[in-house]
Amino acid sequence: MPLFGQRPPATQSDSSSSIFSFRSNKSTINKAHPSTNQNAGGTIGQLCVVCMVSTARPDSVFCGTTCMTRAQSFGPHLAALQPTHPLYHTITELFGKGWSHDTPIPVIEKIYAVVAPENRHNFYRTYRNYIESKRKLKSKSVKPGNEQWRWHGTYCGCSITTYESRGAICLAPTCSLCGIIRNSYDIAWSGRKWGRYGRGIYTTCTSSKAADYSRTTPSNPLKAVILNDVVVGKGAEIAGDMPNMTEPPSGYDSVLAIPSKRLHRGGAPRGLNYDETVVYNNSAIRPMFIILYLPLPA
Ligand SMILES: [Zn+2]
Numbered sequence: 001m002p003l004f005g006q007r008p009p010a011t012q013s014d015s016s017s018s019i020f021s022f023r024s025n026k027s028t029i030n031k032a033h034p035s036t037n038q039n040a041g042g043t044i045g046q047l048c049v050v051c052m053v054s055t056a057r058p059d060s061v062f063c064g065t066t067c068m069t070r071a072q073s074f075g076p077h078l079a080a081l082q083p084t085h086p087l088y089h090t091i092t093e094l095f096g097k098g099w100s101h102d103t104p105i106p107v108i109e110k111i112y113a114v115v116a117p118e119n120r121h122n123f124y125r126t127y128r129n130y131i132e133s134k135r136k137l138k139s140k141s142v143k144p145g146n147e148q149w150r151w152h153g154t155y156c157g158c159s160i161t162t163y164e165s166r167g168a169i170c171l172a173p174t175c176s177l178c179g180i181i182r183n184s185y186d187i188a189w190s191g192r193k194w195g196r197y198g199r200g201i202y203t204t205c206t207s208s209k210a211a212d213y214s215r216t217t218p219s220n221p222l223k224a225v226i227l228n229d230v231v232v233g234k235g236a237e238i239a240g241d242m243p244n245m246t247e248p249p250s251g252y253d254s255v256l257a258i259p260s261k262r263l264h265r266g267g268a269p270r271g272l273n274y275d276e277t278v279v280y281n282n283s284a285i286r287p288m289f290i291i292l293y294l295p296l297p298a
Pocket residue numbers: 048049050051052053054062063064067
């Protein structure tokens with residue numbers, strides 16, 4: 001079964017013990033930004049967000065496990081990703097490639113890494129390992145558990161979406177963005193208004209579709225989307241609406257909603273216009289980066 005929106009297999013080590021399993025594709029970055037991702041010393045990378053002395057690993061915002069552990073002990077928070085960090089370019093590129101709407105691709109103003117306590121990552125890794133052992137997906141040239149990056153847009157009710165923001169997260173129960181940063185995703189929050197594929201957590205490869213759901217207070221100039229690790233596993237491709245689902249179809253781990261454009265080639269697109277990935281387990285997803293962007297007028 002085809003799985004759409006796959007990322008290329010990582011070129012770097014991807015053990016569960018790697019820092020947050022951050023990854024990058026060096027060859028893509030070097031091609032796209034030949035002059036910007038090397039510092040004066042000729043090494044790729046930027047200073048670790050904790051010690052600000054050692055160089056962060058190319059696939060992480062930390063220099064090593066000591067700084068990572070220290071950061072995690074502060075509780076969930078945001079750490080600014082420097083524009084010269086390889087991941088900044090990888091994410092910017094992904095955001096641009098995923099922008100399918102007719103509106104101009106927004107300017108990314110800031111990227112924050114979500115620093116979360118180790119137990120959140122443990123739940124995620126345990127689930128990913130479980131799916132991998134069940135489906136043996138690594139042998140199909142995908143990452144363990146068919147892990148993918150997916151976008152999610154939500155409401156930001158605080159000052160994170162301003163230029164003055166230093167990334168301090170708020171405690172307001174109405175701010176969904178900070179809720180996700182603090183606690184990750186919780187299906188229980190989906191309340192009574194379920195989506196077209198039922199009671200799950202909705203993400204997409206299409207950054208512009210996630211942006212449709214990114215709302216903020218009118219006085220804030222910026223908007224935010226979240227880039228997440230998602231254990232897609234074996235995805236069931238579904239075209240029609242199934243609003244009463246509370247779990248994936250038997251034999252599958254997620255739902256991959258097919259855009260109707262693909263189904264009605266040549267005809268008028270109807271229904272769903274962009275891809276969606278829906279997971280039904282809180283541990284199948286973790287927020288990794290918060291991207292602040294300036295929406296541009298059409
Ligand atoms: Zn460090």
